[in-house]
Amino acid sequence: xxxxxxxxxxxxxxxxxxxxxxxxxxxxxxxxxxxxxxxxxxxxxxxxxxxxxxxxxxxxxxxxxxxxxxxxxxxxxxxxxxxxxxxxxxxxxxxxxxxxxxxxxxxxxxxxxxxxxxxxxxxxxxxxxxxxxxxxxxxxxxxxxxxxxxxxxxxxxxxxxxxxxxxxxxxxxxxxxxxxxxxxxxxxxxxxxxxxxxxxxxxxxxxxxxxxxxxxxxxxxxxxxxxxxxxxxxxxxxxxxxxxxxxxxxxxxxxxxxxxxxxxxxxxxxxxxxxxxxxx
Numbered sequence: 557x558x559x560x561x562x563x564x565x566x567x568x569x570x571x572x573x574x575x576x577x578x579x580x581x582x583x584x585x586x587x588x589x590x591x592x593x594x595x596x597x598x599x600x601x602x603x604x605x606x607x608x609x610x611x612x613x614x615x616x617x618x619x620x621x622x623x624x625x626x627x628x629x630x631x632x633x634x635x636x637x638x639x640x641x642x643x644x645x646x647x648x649x650x651x652x653x654x655x656x657x658x659x660x661x662x663x664x665x666x667x668x669x670x671x672x673x674x675x676x677x678x679x680x681x682x683x684x685x686x687x688x689x690x691x692x693x694x695x696x697x698x699x700x701x702x703x704x705x706x707x708x709x710x711x712x713x714x715x716x717x718x719x720x721x722x723x724x725x726x727x728x729x730x731x732x733x734x735x736x737x738x739x740x741x742x743x744x745x746x747x748x749x750x751x752x753x754x755x756x757x758x759x760x761x762x763x764x765x766x767x768x769x770x771x772x773x774x775x776x777x778x779x780x781x782x783x784x785x786x787x788x789x790x791x792x793x794x795x796x797x798x799x800x801x802x803x804x805x806x807x808x809x810x811x812x813x814x815x816x817x818x819x820x821x822x823x824x825x826x827x828x829x830x831x832x833x834x835x836x
Contacts, residue, residue, distance in 0.1 A: 557629050557737070557777050557788060558759035558806075559605050560719070592712070593769035597658040599700045600718035600762065601651040606630035607719040608651065609762040610664070610684075610691065611771055612699040613818040618689040620822040622699060624651055624666070624682040625811070626760030627776050628674040635674060638739045641836040642672035643824070647682060653697060658721035661695045671817075671824045674740045675834045677809045678776040680760070681824060700762055703770035704815045707746060712766045715748075715775050715808070719757040725766075726752035735807055737777055737790035746773045746808040747792075754778060754806045763808045771811055778806030 601608045601624055608626035616623075628642075629635050632649055636642060647669045653662040665685050672680040684691075688699050707713070707728050715724040726749040735745040746763065748754075754761070754775055763773035782803035783789030790807065792800040816830035826835045 557627075558754055558756055558775060559630065560757040592766045595714045595716065595723065595764050595766055595769065596656040597654045597716060597718065597721060598656040599697055600654050600716050601664065602654065602660075602718040603630060603649070603651060603760065604632075605757075606759040607717040607757065607761040607775070609716070609718070609771065610653070610697070610699045611702050611762070612688060613702055613815050613822070614704055616688065616699075616818065616822055618692070619687050621667070622664075622684040622686055622688050622691055623670065623822055624664070624684060625762065625771070625774055626680045626682070627774060628672045628678045628680050629776070630760045631669065631672050631680050633669075636672060638741070639675055640673065641675065641834050642669050642680075643826075643836050645669040649682060651682075652718070653691070653695060654718050654721070655695075655697065661697065662691075664691070671833065673834050676741070676743050677813070677833070678740070678742055679774060679809060679811070679814065681814070683822065700764070701770045702811050702815050703765065703768060703772045704812055706810060706812050707765065707772035711772075713748075713752075713772065714764050714766055715752050715754055715758060715761050716764060717754070717758040717761045717775075720755070724752040724754055724758075726750070729805075732792040732807065733795050734793040735777075735790050736785045736793055738785075738787040742776075742809055744810060746810060747802070748806050748808070750804065752806055753804070773808035773810050775806070775808045779803050
């Protein structure tokens with residue numbers, strides 16, 4: 557889990573690498589490269605113990621109550637047990653809304669925990685007391701859009717932490733059929749390439765595809781010490797039951813599976829066609 561650790565130190569050194577441009581053969585026309593979206597902190601939030609973001613489904617409307625996405629293990633009620641689902645539970649939790657540069661521009665407040673679980677995935681979805689239109693008009697912040705398709709292996713991503721006001725850049729290295737950590741098991745988790753070396757406090761950060769600017773996953777954990785399937789040391793289990801431990805590698809939970817569960821008025825409806833999120 558990527559909640560803050562006691563006495564954790566934040567490294568402020570950001571590393572980058574220059575990449576030489578590819579040169580096409582003179583006789584072979586080339587398609588223009590995909591243009592990367594300028595990813596920033598706008599729409600991300602800081603929780604008391606985690607990161608998160610104001611998100612919308614592709615069909616969400618301006619006057620719908622806004623939603624905040626984070627991890628199930630970031631809930632103020634504590635870690636949900638394996639098999640537990642939290643649904644429509646009152647909450648007045650507050651969130652610090654950030655602008656593009658990472659400065660706080662507002663405090664948003666929840667009306668309820670619309671959904672939360674650590675079974676099959678690790679997500680929490682809060683419904684806010686303000687609509688998207690109110691957040692846009694009052695603070696100039698537009699919600700991030702959830703992508704409705706599975707992320708692609710190799711795609712360039714950024715993990716954007718509102719808690720630390722820090723971004724990590726890497727690629728989707730692959731997918732873990734099952735990711736096991738302590739009592740919990742998550743399905744089809746995103747595995748990062750090593751440069752996304754996320755730390756405590758980055759839990760719940762949106763994982764943004766740098767080509768589309770859409771949220772494709774939510775950051776949640778990493779193997780810190782090389783342990784096997786223990787808390788803070790998740791392991792991968794493939795279709796044949798083979799266990800793989802990747803020390804220092806971090807993971808996220810896909811979010812395209814959330815989109816079919818968001819109905820009119822941004823209501824989380826677990827009975828909608830295509831919704832596969834676990835039910836209470």
